[in-house]
Amino acid sequence: MVLRATGNRHTAPGNQKNEAGNRKPGTVNMCTGCPGLCCKLVVELSSYDIMRIMLRENKSTDDFLLVVDAADDDAYKFQVLGKYAKFVMQMRENNSCIFLDETARLKCVIEKSKPAICIAYPYSFRDGHLVMRDDKRCPTENLRRARYAQHMHSIMESNMWEWDRYAEIVEDWNASAKGSETPGEFMNFATKEMELETSPLGSVYRKFLRLFRKREH
Ligand code: SF4
Numbered sequence: 411m412v413l414r415a416t417g418n419r420h421t422a423p424g425n426q427k428n429e430a431g432n433r434k435p436g437t438v439n440m441c442t443g444c445p446g447l448c449c450k451l452v453v454e455l456s457s458y459d460i461m462r463i464m465l466r467e468n469k470s471t472d473d474f475l476l477v478v479d480a481a482d483d484d485a486y487k488f489q490v491l492g493k494y495a496k497f498v499m500q501m502r503e504n505n506s507c508i509f510l511d512e513t514a515r516l517k518c519v520i521e522k523s524k525p526a527i528c529i530a531y532p533y534s535f536r537d538g539h540l541v542m543r544d545d546k547r548c549p550t551e552n553l554r555r556a557r558y559a560q561h562m563h564s565i566m567e568s569n570m571w572e573w574d575r576y577a578e579i580v581e582d583w584n585a586s587a588k589g590s591e592t593p594g595e596f597m598n599f600a601t602k603e604m605e606l607e608t609s610p611l612g613s614v615y616r617k618f619l620r621l622f623r624k625r626e627h
């Protein structure tokens with residue numbers, strides 16, 4: 411799964427909402443009538459996605475995060491416990507994302523904290539270009555409506571920024587890690603390196619710190 415990101419810093423995703431409750435950026439309801447087929451794919455997470463879900467949704471990592479072995483060609487694999495790993499979203503036994511509300515509305519219940527990769531689907535970024543992913547599951551009729559591609563670059567800028575920064579963090583970690591560290595130690599390292607104050611998560615991070623400090627006193 412390749413999703414390179416550089417920048418939006420605060421461009422909100424579009425407000426188009428499909429019958430399945432998913433929102434897709436752009437001018438058309440691309441997802442209308444689709445039962446959220448992309449919510450049954452592995453969702454790779456960056457440290458920014460993880461932090462956003464924790465801060466905005468008030469979740470702990472146990473609620474949604476999994477650490478799995480990475481494949482050789484995974485772009486964002488980090489060294490822990492003597493092997494390469496990556497972060498992914500937990501799934502239910504039926505392979506749907508744990509944040510997919512499987513009632514009739516099939517809504518993403520973390521709409522405002524949706525991972526970058528979910529916002530971009532069925533596109534990903536390669537070498538600064540938007541490309542259709544090989545694993546696209548969108549029904550043909552929905553793909554025909556995918557006229558929002560021209561809007562995706564601006565919408566995805568912050569997401570791209572996050573993924574580019576995450577790639578640097580992973581690279582720095584892999585260059586200095588002994589390999590015996592744990593995923594938790596990697597996440598602590600990433601958290602320090604994420605420049606949260608100035609990232610798109612700055613405001614929610616500062617609010618979290620204020621509440622945290624209040625609780626400490
Ligand atoms: S986070 Fe939301 S959009 Fe992404 S896979 Fe899960 S339910 Fe679908």
Ligand code: SF4
Binds near residue numbers: 445446547552
């Ligand atoms: S599979 Fe395609 S059409 Fe269906 S919800 Fe996902 S992005 Fe929308």
